[in-house]
Amino acid sequence: MPSARLSELRAALPRMAVLAGIWAGLVGCLIASGEIVVHSNAVTHFDRHATSVLVNSRTAALDSAMKAVTWLGSWIALTVMAAVVAGLVLARHLPLLAAAAAALAWAGEAGGVRIGKEVVARDRPPEAIRLVQAHGWSFPSGHAAAAALAITVLAMCVTAVTRHRTLRVLGWLIAGLAIVATAFSRVELGVHWTTDVIASVVFTAVWLTAIAVLLGGRLRPTVRNPPGGI
Known part of the structure; x- marks a missing residue:
């Protein structure tokens, strides 16, 4: 492995x-927000109401x-993320x-998700309304956090290998919609409360932002494509 890359x-x-x-x-902060969520009657009422609305709005196609x-x-998404990053580094x-x-x-x-789950120890929605299997505590949502991580990193990879502004914008737009859809799915399927997925996405977004701010200048592509290329 080249010494220059190791030095960097x-x-x-x-x-x-x-x-x-x-x-x-x-x-x-994640744990503190979880404790507030668990012990707040207003937040609990909001979560139960949001879940009730979604459960009552279910259709076979939506499910x-x-x-x-x-x-x-x-x-699967995390594996794809790892493979894409590894491939771009090797190339x-x-x-x-x-x-x-x-x-x-x-x-x-x-x-962060694992520690948050064990410390906050929030129960999931009633098993009777769940459409898929789920294990462990509810807060925060591991699926929502993993989706936010994997999809954001993949969007960054798209930005790194193309100079087409349209493709970059499209990549980030699709990434945002995919993250929201994944978070929504966890509530619609009855395995998480709304605040579970919101906390997960916010935690992961801030964590990735911190990495981008501190390391972003060192993560630029080492080989650039010709103008207009992908």
Whole structure:
């Protein structure tokens, strides 16, 4: 492995240490928000009302669509993300640091969600209304967080390998819609409350923003395509 790429990775270690501190703060905020959600009658009423409205609005077509969409927050999406990032790094379209940043992003997302679930320990919606199987605590939503992570990173990859402004805008638009649809699916399928998915998306978005701010300048493509190319 070229020494230049390793040197770049070592140079970013201090920034990664700062990110570790930011992550700890974000997890603390996630837990605090979870405690507020669990102990607030107003929020609980909102969640139950939102779930009731969605459950009463179900149709066979919508249920089928949401069962498919919810896979965007599964291990499949994370595997695709990892494969795409690895491929672009091996093809030298992205620096080695991009792979490390993606791994850090995933570890922070997964770790934060796991800690939040265990500390807040919020019950899921009643089993009678669930259309898919779900295990563990409800807050925050692991599927919504994973979708926000995987889809955002894939959108960043699109931005990295194309100079077409239309494709970039389209990529981010599709990414945003996919994240919202995945979060919605978890509530419509009866396995999460609305505030579960909102907290997950916000937590992951802020975490990815912190990574982009501190490491973004070092994640630029190492090989650029000719003007107009993809």
